[in-house]
Amino acid sequence: MVLLSAQDSDNNINKISHAFFDRYPTLNSIVTSNIQELSSYLSTVTNYQNKTKWIHEIALSIQNETLIPLNMKDLLNL
Structure with a gap:
């Protein structure tokens, strides 16, 4: 979440984090997704x-x- 909160408010990140982590509970779920799908959960950031x-x-x-x-x-380094 630190990456998302750069130049954004904690309040905004808290609003999207629940839905994001419900959809992507593991690293593998992010790996097997694509940028377009991920963007739909992060578009307000x-x-x-x-x-x-x-x-x-x-x-x-x-x-x-x-x-x-x-x-x-x-x-x-990541």
Whole structure:
């Protein structure tokens, strides 16, 4: 959610997060989705086109929850 909240209000992100995580409860559900579908859940977020693309690219690069980096350096590299 940090990626989404950049240049947007927490209030706005909180409004969309429930529906987004209901639809995409796992990293794999994001990986198997596409940018157009993801965009429909994020369209009210500031700069949603870029953020949607970044979320999808990050999910594709990680592929599996067990491979999510646990240190700041690797997280920032995503």
